[in-house]
Amino acid sequence: MIxxxxxxxxxxxxxxxxxxxxxxxxRILSYVVLAFLALVSFSxxxxxxxxxxxxxxxxxxxxxxxxxxxxxxxxxxKRLFYYSIPLIVxxxxxxxxxxxxTSSFSSFSSALINLMGILAFYAIxxxxxHLKSLxxxxxxxxxxxxxxxxxLISSIATLADYGxxxxxxxxxxxxxxxxxxxxxxxxxxxxxxxxxLSVSLKYSMQFAFVLAISLLSLLFISPKKNKLLFxxxxxxxxxxxxxxxxxxxxxxxxxxxxxxxxxxxxxFVKFPRATPKWExxxxxxxxxxxxxxxxxxxxxxxxxxxxIPPSGFLGKLFNNRFLAAANESVAVAFHKxxxxxxxxxxxxxxxxxxxxxxxxxxxxxFFVDNRIFEFAALYEGGVLxxxxxFVMLVFAIMAFRKYIHLEEALDGGKIxxxxxxxxxxxxxxxxxxxxxxxxxxxxxxxxLARNGMILLLVFFLGYVYTPIFPLAKKGNxxxxxxx
Amino acid sequence: MTKELKVSLLALTGLSLLSCAKTSELxxxxxxxxxxxxxxxxxxxxxxxxxxxxxxxxxxxxSDQYFNxxxxxxxxxxxxxxxxxxxxxxRKGLKTMYPEVLNYTMNGATTTLTTDPAHDWRYVDxxxxxxxxxxxxxxxxxxxxxxxxxxxxxxxxxxxxQLYCNGDHMRALVQLDSNGYDAFFPKxxxxxxxxxxxxxxxxxxxENMTVTSSATxxxxxxxxxxxxxxFKFYVASESGYTYTSVLAKDVVVRTDSGGEGVTWFGFNxxxxxxxxxxxxxxxxxxxxxFRDPAIDISKESADRSKDSTFYWxxxxxxxxxxxxxxx
Numbered sequence: 001m002i003x004x005x006x007x008x009x010x011x012x013x014x015x016x017x018x019x020x021x022x023x024x025x026x027r028i029l030s031y032v033v034l035a036f037l038a039l040v041s042f043s044x045x046x047x048x049x050x051x052x053x054x055x056x057x058x059x060x061x062x063x064x065x066x067x068x069x070x071x072x073x074x075x076x077x078k079r080l081f082y083y084s085i086p087l088i089v090x091x092x093x094x095x096x097x098x099x100x101x102t103s104s105f106s107s108f109s110s111a112l113i114n115l116m117g118i119l120a121f122y123a124i125x126x127x128x129x130h131l132k133s134l135x136x137x138x139x140x141x142x143x144x145x146x147x148x149x150x151x152l153i154s155s156i157a158t159l160a161d162y163g164x165x166x167x168x169x170x171x172x173x174x175x176x177x178x179x180x181x182x183x184x185x186x187x188x189x190x191x192x193x194x195x196x197l198s199v200s201l202k203y204s205m206q207f208a209f210v211l212a213i214s215l216l217s218l219l220f221i222s223p224k225k226n227k228l229l230f231x232x233x234x235x236x237x238x239x240x241x242x243x244x245x246x247x248x249x250x251x252x253x254x255x256x257x258x259x260x261x262x263x264x265x266x267x268f269v270k271f272p273r274a275t276p277k278w279e280x281x282x283x284x285x286x287x288x289x290x291x292x293x294x295x296x297x298x299x300x301x302x303x304x305x306x307x308i309p310p311s312g313f314l315g316k317l318f319n320n321r322f323l324a325a326a327n328e329s330v331a332v333a334f335h336k337x338x339x340x341x342x343x344x345x346x347x348x349x350x351x352x353x354x355x356x357x358x359x360x361x362x363x364x365x366f367f368v369d370n371r372i373f374e375f376a377a378l379y380e381g382g383v384l385x386x387x388x389x390f391v392m393l394v395f396a397i398m399a400f401r402k403y404i405h406l407e408e409a410l411d412g413g414k415i416x417x418x419x420x421x422x423x424x425x426x427x428x429x430x431x432x433x434x435x436x437x438x439x440x441x442x443x444x445x446x447x448l449a450r451n452g453m454i455l456l457l458v459f460f461l462g463y464v465y466t467p468i469f470p471l472a473k474k475g476n477x478x479x480x481x482x483x
Numbered sequence: 484m485t486k487e488l489k490v491s492l493l494a495l496t497g498l499s500l501l502s503c504a505k506t507s508e509l510x511x512x513x514x515x516x517x518x519x520x521x522x523x524x525x526x527x528x529x530x531x532x533x534x535x536x537x538x539x540x541x542x543x544x545x546s547d548q549y550f551n552x553x554x555x556x557x558x559x560x561x562x563x564x565x566x567x568x569x570x571x572x573x574r575k576g577l578k579t580m581y582p583e584v585l586n587y588t589m590n591g592a593t594t595t596l597t598t599d600p601a602h603d604w605r606y607v608d609x610x611x612x613x614x615x616x617x618x619x620x621x622x623x624x625x626x627x628x629x630x631x632x633x634x635x636x637x638x639x640x641x642x643x644x645q646l647y648c649n650g651d652h653m654r655a656l657v658q659l660d661s662n663g664y665d666a667f668f669p670k671x672x673x674x675x676x677x678x679x680x681x682x683x684x685x686x687x688x689x690e691n692m693t694v695t696s697s698a699t700x701x702x703x704x705x706x707x708x709x710x711x712x713x714f715k716f717y718v719a720s721e722s723g724y725t726y727t728s729v730l731a732k733d734v735v736v737r738t739d740s741g742g743e744g745v746t747w748f749g750f751n752x753x754x755x756x757x758x759x760x761x762x763x764x765x766x767x768x769x770x771x772x773f774r775d776p777a778i779d780i781s782k783e784s785a786d787r788s789k790d791s792t793f794y795w796x797x798x799x800x801x802x803x804x805x806x807x808x809x810x
Contacts, residue, residue, distance in 0.1 A: 161505040173509040178627055178634040179606035179643030184509060442610030
């Protein structure tokens, strides 16, 4: 008798000897997952506790595997595996890398926990779809309210410190701490761990930004049909919106514009369920251009920056401040000082590794100025970690395209997940901050490893999994929607 | 307007009124860091001016009672004579007078801390205490390490353990005119017997100065400057504050001799007859009897009271009470 049959039988026939109903693991796991997601979203305990969440996630994933009836179809498993390869590569190489294994605050065991944690969050996301008691709405509301509580507490603390619109009122002011100054416009009182700490605006506002963007999903949620979700998103989203407004966080509002346009486009322009040819052509063209760009960037980096003349169009395109961290990461990793090729650069850079770019010395810790989280994969995880992340994001776009079009009408909950993931990724792609603590600026906070937002992202990538590869066997091409 | 809206607005207004936790000591970006020397004086900080305070004890000390180290090769370590205005004045450094101040004991093992500027803690090293505490004298014995409350505010520059310029120029120091400053400490001293200041002289004096529309040129003159340093150590009393005055005669500092040309000045409280330091809640520093071979105090200014061409300032890097405890 297979596991699911046993479970159904048990549900129908309570144990006659005791008269007690057997444990409803579906419901128990649902509650545990919701509480867990809310805690992770709330950043309970801060980054110091992310290890614990990763370890708990691993235990939860094992429990899921043991207790939840899963589809064991081999062909289905194969295409899921293909979809998961980039994520596995990313998780392995961004955990076990030169960067982490040479840093004083990481070890083999912490790398292993990070690897298992990322994979576990992904697996939980995949398996959540099989829980009957766990509706999509509950998951997104748990995440939204975890984030909203964090943002609300932090916003109140900041307003108590500086008042409303302080980034304008004190735009040119600084305060001093331990002999150095902190710009008030970049000072935010964030609940970080069990303390409220002075944290950079860039880092703090990521949570409020994601919440504010979630408001756009209200265009797709009916207040009559799904009152709870509508009110939940409105409340949590408003907390994020007003947290941004009261600063005011101008960059966040500018960054919201493409999301507003995207949401309006989705709402008022009908896209066909099957991906049309023009969309595929645009997608492949963008992918091709992106790959070509990366190829040239890598060649230039391996040559220490001399492959492309620094002046002219190409020089401006490849030697600019946005690409500085990526260029220098490749150069430090592969280009030996004084010439020569270092093959170990495949696994990233050492934590204190130095090198040269355009003949000038690149100091240790150059990467802390990086604002693009994808490039963090380059120096933390090496080329393989970076490619893993890059392909993972491409697969995610394809999967999301299919996921939101599983039904004829666009579902508000699915759009909400899309907005949560997309806003989180875009924000981290433009405004990541790996040394966010204003009063302890030498503390490195990885944009990738042991990072709560990345773990949530990975969870959702699992949760929205929609096959993008054809089945190996003929026959069943059906795509499973939410239970 | 509904009742709920009124309550919300009231709550928000109340919240905005609370906004004072971090705004009590803000400064415009770049203040005290301008290219004009005379604009960089930290003036007007006199916390005790409006308080009732009475003098309880006065001590005048001479160069044999304080350390006044000045040696480019071995900072804080020397014991030598200084020739100033034709007179030879005997000086002693910290290492000669109170070598125990440089000791650090951890888990029963005592080591001597580094006083070399190349290994000194800098303000940019915030957060890297594990690299410095137990190694660098400045970061190990500074007030910020002794008690985290000293890390807040502009004067944290004087409590952070950065004893030298190390290329940080105005970021690392506080430029004081002869009126100096007086300020409360964030904590009250419970125990401590040493006082130390790291400072040098700075000026905008140029020999053979030529001013054109595009530039001011002239030769920087490295020299010694002498003054009497006046300190007050305040203790809370029933009627306000009482203070102990210490006047250190003929303190010598090097002027315009680079950021590493600092002087460590200080003394031992009990050795100069101050029996107790318990209860110290504030401190003031000023200087009088200013003597500089380049700047004529009758014409030029060390107190910014005149419209001078040349100004001189005490460039203070650190105020330290080594091995003290605070509550």
